[in-house]
Amino acid sequence: MINTQKSFEQQDHGILYLVPTPIGNLDDMTFRAVSILKDVSLIASEDTRNTQKLLNHFDIDSPQISFHEHNSKERTPQLIEKLKNGESVAQVSDAGMPSISDPGVDLVKAAIDEGLTVVPLPGPNAALTALIASGLSPQPFYFLGFLPRKKKDLLAELKELNKRKETLVFYESPHRIKQVVETMKVAFSDERKVVLAREVTKRFEEFIRGTIGEVLEWLNHEKIRGEFVIIVEGNETIDDEENPWNNWTLKEHVESVMANEALPSKKAIKEVALIRKIPKRLVYAAFHEIEN
Incomplete structure (x- = not known):
């Protein structure tokens, strides 16, 4: 079933905010991130002690709850319940974007499954x-x-x-x-x-x-x-050896295109010629088993 979300329309439930935090330089904290952290009912933090230093720096007094890989299964339903009851929650990791190498992805999935609003903020990412x-x-x-x-x-x-x-x-x-x-x-x-x-x-x-x-x-x-x-650097030396048709005969390749793309032989022959960058007449001859 399709899921649509209009992030800034009036909601009858709390909003889950995904708030990035600085990866080293506190000056990278955005005005919007500070504002959201001040306004939410609760901050779900990967490490409450680490996050408290950030909150103190920006005079944020919103309460915290621990949320990390070892307690995410227990915490996720608790946070979902708070969101359903109209409380907004900000999820933060130790540094950078939530959900990247972070248990926040489980909370996001659960919120979406419950039809709750998930609002991401842009910010630091290593x-x-x-x-x-x-x-x-x-x-x-x-x-x-x-x-x-x-x-x-x-x-x-x-x-x-x-x-x-x-x-x-x-x-x-x-x-x-x-x-x-x-x-x-x-x-x-x-x-x-x-x-x-x-x-x-x-x-x-x-x-x-x-x-x-x-x-x-x-x-x-x-x-x-x-x-x-x-x-x-990516591997620029990769060539057609990785193609599945590398070990096929021309006839086998045409038959595969015909079956997979529901094409008549004429169009399949043309496509195989384009893929392999060879004259169409060679593919035609191979498919129809015409001796040159």
């Missing part, structure tokens, strides 16, 4: 902030968040990602960054371009740009501190 300054193509990009922790799973995931042409964006902690880049060297190559964005928006913000081999050398000689965003 992945996008790092991406636009990386010097690598910002679109298309593929954001994964945190990579698997086990070495075997990490390598398998990166090998799969090596099949993508999009710029890749990850989050990583300082104690794992070297291991991840070492594994990227195996899964990708020494020469793939990579950017490490460290402590984005904070006092010691730093961008390390180079090939995977060069960045790994930098990591081997630096004392590694701070949280990282990793941006990796």
Whole structure:
């Protein structure tokens, strides 16, 4: 069933606001975010102690309730009930956008299922902030968040990602960054371009740009501190080997197009010729088994 929402019409229930918080620099807090946090009945915080520092800085006295990955199943129905009773709730993560590497996505889904209004605010995001300054193509990009922790799973995931042409964006902690880049060297190559964005928006913000081999050398000689965003150049060498029809005969390819797209043979032959960038007469001859 279709679900439509007019965010700013009068509501007979509370509104769930998704409020981004600074990822390091408090000056990145917006006027609207401060206003919403002051006006809501309750703030659902990933870490109430961390958020309280932010609230104190902006003289916000709205009450908090903890909402994190370990209690989201318990808290979600409680928050939904408050919204139904007309109380507005702001959900915030420790830093950046709610729902990105954050349990807020479960609360959003539950609110939508109940026909409640969910209003997102724009604001800080480490992945996008790092991406636009990386010097690598910002679109298309593929954001994964945190990579698997086990070495075997990490390598398998990166090998799969090596099949993508999009710029890749990850989050990583300082104690794992070297291991991840070492594994990227195996899964990708020494020469793939990579950017490490460290402590984005904070006092010691730093961008390390180079090939995977060069960045790994930098990591081997630096004392590694701070949280990282990793941006990796997409694999531009991917070619038609990834196409499912690569091992088909021309006749098999035409028959597949006819079946999947409900086309007559004439049109399917023309499409296959365009896809494979070969003369139509060759496809025609192969389909009708005409000897040249």
